[in-house]
Amino acid sequence: MxxxxxxxxxxxxxxxxxxxxxxxxxxxxxxxxxxxxxxxxxxxxxxxxxxxxxxxxxxxxxxxxxxxxxxxxxxxxxxxxxxxxxxxxxxxxxxxxxxxxxxxxxxxxxxxxxxxxxxxxxxxxxxxxxxxxxxxxxxxxxxxxxxxxxxxxxxxxxxxxxxxxxxxxxxxxxxxxxxxxxxxxxxxxxxxxxxxxxxxxxxxxxxxxxxxxxxxxxxxxxxxxxxxxxxxxxxxxxxxxxxxxxxxxKPPSSKLDECFDDWLKGFGTSSVVYCALGSECSLKLNQFQELLLGLELTGRPFLAALKPAMNHETIESALPEGFADRIKGRGIIHGGWVQQQLILQHPSVGCFITHCGVGSISEAMVSECQVVFMPQAVDQFINARQMTLDLKIGVEVEKDNDGLFTKEAVCKAVSLVMEEDSEVGKEVRATHAKWREFVLRxxxxxxxxxxxxxxxxxxxx
Structure with missing residues (x-):
């Protein structure tokens, strides 16, 4: 040998x-x-x-x-x-x-x-x-x-x-x-x-x-x-x-696409909510719309990387009525692949809504963004409980017994981790920072x- x-x-x-x-x-x-x-x-x-x-x-x-x-x-x-x-x-x-x-x-x-x-x-x-x-x-x-x-x-x-x-x-x-x-x-x-x-x-x-x-x-x-x-x-x-x-x-050596970088630079430090549910997740129409309405309800700028809703060919065909006009200038819904690590590293991005895939959790862990978990598939449910109840690095969007969430639940979860005077937010920010320091040590x-x-x-x- x-x-x-x-x-x-x-x-x-x-x-x-x-x-x-x-x-x-x-x-x-x-x-x-x-x-x-x-x-x-x-x-x-x-x-x-x-x-x-x-x-x-x-x-x-x-x-x-x-x-x-x-x-x-x-x-x-x-x-x-x-x-x-x-x-x-x-x-x-x-x-x-x-x-x-x-x-x-x-x-x-x-x-x-x-x-x-x-x-x-x-x-x-x-x-x-x-x-x-x-x-x-x-x-x-x-x-x-x-x-x-x-x-x-x-x-x-x-x-x-x-x-x-x-x-x-x-x-x-x-x-x-x-x-x-x-x-x-x-x-x-x-x-x-x-x-x-x-x-x-x-x-x-x-x-x-x-x-x-x-x-x-x-x-x-x-x-x-x-x-x-x-x-x-x-x-x-x-x-x-x-x-x-x-x-x-590892941090990517490439640069963020100029169109996203320029748009994000138009907002304050840690103010943008980034939402991505993975390359294989298509939400049912009512949940797709509740998610977008929840992002709108936060009052914060947002970038959502989502697949079209089930049985819809395009993002545009699934948008709530009047939504595109209401969020013009402060919201983007992108249907293609995005440079997620680079987006999470951007100084304007302060919150990450994730489906709890293992890769996304790892990227969230090493970022300075606050994390909201929205599990969508069988391998993600326990991940979400572990990250929120055990490691305590974020919060989970509340769902009913049928597994459905509302726009209010999306807005509430974002507010909990983003608002400076939120006691829950203070705890998860401190715990996240601790784990981030450890894995990067x-x-x-x-x-x-x-x-x-x-x-x-x-x-x-």
Missing amino acids: SQNKDSSPVLKVAFYPWFALGHLTSFLRLANKLAERGHHVSYFIPPKTQSKLASQNHYPDHLTFIPIPVPPVDGLPLGAETTNDVPASGGPLIMTAMDMTRDTIEAHLVRLKPDVVFYDFTCWMPELARKHGFKAVHYITAYITRYAYLAPYKKVAGYHPTAAELLTPPPDFPSQLIKMQPQEAAIMSGLGKTEFGLGGLTLAERLGVSFRECDAFGVKTCEEMEGAYCKYFEDIFGKPVLLAGPMVP EGVEDSYISSFIQSLRQLIA
Whole structure:
């Protein structure tokens, strides 16, 4: 085995993430961290997506992209490679395509002879690991608190929790404050009923198989934030949880588009509300309009990066009557991609309304903006409770038992974090500043990566 600069043996590592951009980029951050230390990294990725992420391969001498063509699947649009290329209902088709790559992946792994493979949704990876003598590490790109909430149910093969069971945290869960609303629990429970990929498995069953069969878990988190949840998760499955650290996003080297920069400069410091709900979220028309009316109700300038409402081709066709004229000059609704990190860094932006995706939370954490959480999908509900009730870095928009919010609830949440004399605002501003200082502190990330690599060595010993 060759050695890297510090004379320790070089690891051979492969990555096969779920074909969703959030997962691909999260895996790639860890891949870069390992490649930076001189380890040999092979990263399986769809061909067209490879070109999109090529600029994020910072160590091409040590990190090799291996293109994996997406097999044709009935119902999957020609050329589709990731969940970004299909509607939400197309996820199972992407999973089917990934399952169909098993023989191709196996052939690559036989040739590469890795020590460790990081994966997530391809629950057959541990079987290949046992067959060919490498270790299979299920890499969790989300906060582990959500998976810890579900861990007792994943431990038992074939068991699907009811919505009633999911309303409250399981016994001995580290926090009894974190719980689900009825509509959220119903959505989560429903994951146990829809097939996801080949073999007749649902997504819940697929994760359960993977959790029970993998050799270890890797998690993009740290002891200071989620130590108790990591220990809870580790005890349930009886296998190590390796902490990769907070993995904070690096500041982009590019500049903010002039049109946005010029517009934002027209407002005072920390006065603009920025709202973005992710690249895959389309709100129903009534919720789309309530959100916009809530932004208007704040009386503050705002920039909203949103997809058109469901069943609407354009943003304009879904706007409330008279809305465009009323917010002229102080509000922008943009339907395309935006440079989110650069917007959050702009001195005029003071509040960030986010859907609670992991990437957006990480970007919010290192920004100086106040944060409002508006979870929209199954992997975001627990995130929101954790950030507001446990870490206390922001507030959540209130919803009713049907999961619906009002314009007044949107306005109230923004006011709570933005108004100087708000007691809630004072608390979350102080707590956010504390966590921001910690994750950006020099040496924190390097220390976690060093420990992570040492844990990998122990795993393969």
